[in-house]
Structure formats: C-alpha cells, structure tokens
Amino acid sequence: MHVVDDLERERGQRAVRIGLGLRVVRARGNHESATVFLPAVRPLLALAAELEDERNHVIPPPAQQSEELLANLSSLPADKQTPLRNQAGGHANHTLFWENMSPDGGGEPTGELADAINAAFGSFADFQAKFEDNGVTQFGSGWTWLVLDGGALKLTKTANQDSPILEGQVPLLGNDVWEHAYYLKYQNKRPDYLKAWWNTVNWAKVAERYSAAK
Numbered sequence: 001m002h003v004v005d006d007l008e009r010e011r012g013q014r015a016v017r018i019g020l021g022l023r024v025v026r027a028r029g030n031h032e033s034a035t036v037f038l039p040a041v042r043p044l045l046a047l048a049a050e051l052e053d054e055r056n057h058v059i060p061p062p063a064q065q066s067e068e069l070l071a072n073l074s075s076l077p078a079d080k081q082t083p084l085r086n087q088a089g090g091h092a093n094h095t096l097f098w099e100n101m102s103p104d105g106g107g108e109p110t111g112e113l114a115d116a117i118n119a120a121f122g123s124f125a126d127f128q129a130k131f132e133d134n135g136v137t138q139f140g141s142g143w144t145w146l147v148l149d150g151g152a153l154k155l156t157k158t159a160n161q162d163s164p165i166l167e168g169q170v171p172l173l174g175n176d177v178w179e180h181a182y183y184l185k186y187q188n189k190r191p192d193y194l195k196a197w198w199n200t201v202n203w204a205k206v207a208e209r210y211s212a213a214k
C-alpha cells in the first residue's frame with residue numbers, strides 16, 4: 001500500500017474506502033481520470049527507459065502505452081517480453097479495474113450493453129454467474145474478464161497479470177482475483193468477494209468501453 005500512499009501524496013489524489021477493503025484511488029488534475037495501483041510502474045519505467053528515447057518518457061506511463069506494449073509484445077526484444085507482459089499487464093489491468101469501479105456503483109447495465117449481455121449469455125444473472133465462476137476457478141492469481149473478441153462478447157480468465165490484449169481481445173470489465181485484492185476483508189473466501197464486488201461496478205463506464213470497442 002505504500003506505493004498508493006506515495007502516489008496520493010505526490011499527486012493530491014484522494015482515496016475512497018469502499019466496502020471491499022480495497023482502496024479506490026482517483027486521480028485529479030489532468031493525469032487522465034486514470035486510477036492507479038502500481039507496484040508495476042517503477043519497474044515498467046526502468047524497462048521502458050531501455051526501449052525508448054529519453055525524451056518520450058511519460059511518468060507514469062498512461063495505460064494506453066501499456067496497452068500498446070501488450071498489443072505489440074512479440075515485436076519487442078525477447079529479453080524484455082516477459083517483464084513487460086507482467087508489468088504493462090499489471091498497469092493496464094489495474095487501470096481498467098479502478099476506472100470500472102465507483103463508490104456509487106452496482107446495479108445492472110442498461111441500453112445496448114445490457115442487450116448484448118443478454119444476447120450473449122442468456123441473462124444478466126447468467127452472465128454474473130459465469131463471470132464469478134471464472135474468477136473462482138482461476139487457479140492461483142489472475143483475473144476474470146468480460147471481453148470483446150472479434151465483435152462478440154465473451155467471458156474469459158487469465159493467469160497472473162496477463163491481459164486479454166495478448167489474445168487480441170478488448171477487455172471491458174475485469175475483476176482482480178489475486179489474493180491481495182480480497183484477503184483483508186474476505187480472507188480465503190474468494191467467491192464472497194466476487195459476489196460483493198458487483199456492488200462497485202460502474203456500468204456507465206463499462207458501457208462506454210463497449211461502445212468504443214464494438
């Protein structure tokens with residue numbers, strides 16, 4: 001947590017405690033609306049420094065840069081691919097994670113996202129059950145995802161900090177099932193955390209991602 005605290009001090013961010021024992025850190029100012037939980041940033045910066053001209057460095061790297069690194073991973077130097085997969089993945093995943101949560105979140109999606117979820121998964125309840133199941137059955141650390149894959153909504157899961165971008169998919173919603181995300185409040189009860197997490201989801205933001213990606 002000290003990394004988050006540093007970021008709060010350095011950038012005047014405010015933290016909001018929500019019912020999950022997680023901290024939502026919202027950026028102020030012009031550093032996107034990105035929210036950051038980043039043990040990943042500093043190692044990523046060190047790696048980026050080896051890959052890019054000094055003048056192009058942005059601190060911290062916007063999530064878009066991490067997404068581009070992931071989309072082009074195979075073209076990067078072989079000895080950098082594994083650390084970038086982990087660190088850029090962690091950055092992109094957590095940025096999406098924080099942006100998709102709100103202290104006023106919860107409820108259900110509306111409009112075309114709701115229609116698409118119902119068409120793809122039968123009902124919102126069925127979608128939630130499968131999303132949770134992917135989270136519960138992810139062995140060890142990882143993520144459960146709603147993605148757009150070739151224009152179709154799909155549910156998937158990834159290990160560690162792997163991003164769906166590595167598979168050519170567009171992540172729309174993801175929940176962090178690393179133990180660090182839930183153990184303070186939920187101990188080993190990952191299924192309970194996955195259920196409670198729905199109360200934080202900012203469906204307007206997810207719908208925005210869907211509209212932009214479809």
Ligand SMILES: [Fe+2]
Pocket residue numbers: 094176178180181
């Ligand atoms: Fe995490």
